[in-house]
Amino acid sequence: MQARTASCSCGQLSIEVDGAPLGVGICHCLACQRRTGSVFAALAAFAPPYKVTGTATEYLRLGDRGSRYTFRFCPVCGTNLFHTEAGAESAFVAVAVGAFADPHFPPPEDSVYDCRRHPWVVLPPGTKAYDKDPD
Template sequence: MKLSGGCSCGQVRYEVDGDPIRVGICHCETCRKESGSAFSFFGIWPKENTTLSGELGCWKSRAGCRRVSHDGSDKIEIKLGTLERSPSALVLAYELWTVRREPWLAHQKRAEQHTRDRGSAEQS
């Protein structure tokens, strides 16, 4: 599967090849502010499967270019709303920070539920 998209400012374009490592949504305060919504919807891909054009130099600790993030590791995070095509073929695997989920938003029944960050001892 090849997907492409770009950030809202137009400075960064990307293409990812293959399935994501994982797909999730996060309800934490930072993700809410970055997305301007009640949660953030993202996918994680291996950096080696990603082609980027443009400068990610503004990215610092989940700020700056908030649509495509790379922290120097071997993975890259992409906000799925930046895809050119609908992300409907991608399967949601987990929800983070469910303690902050809006009460009017139902939990995703097939997704792992994490009260806070993934891998923390607390799961709902």
């Protein structure tokens, strides 16, 4: 299996995952825009196990449909590194794609909350766009 490591800006917090991503997506919801400070969040889901090194601060956010997401970020530099969904922790962890610092990382397959996508953001060819969250 291929191990990948994503880390925060200062290097204090990192997560190591194994294997190919279960999926790669981008989210344009307003919560992700505010959380990342960007116009969308790029995330890759990985199956457990994974290894976290360093100390993380947690933030719990409720999704539109009542799902609970625990976001982990570095208390030193503020990088939002990964999150889990309550009840699905044993299924996957979602990691910020940019934190892998790999320009060859696979492109997104899905784009959610496309209704909030900035009009100048162009999706890669073949990306499935969903007006909201398809789940």
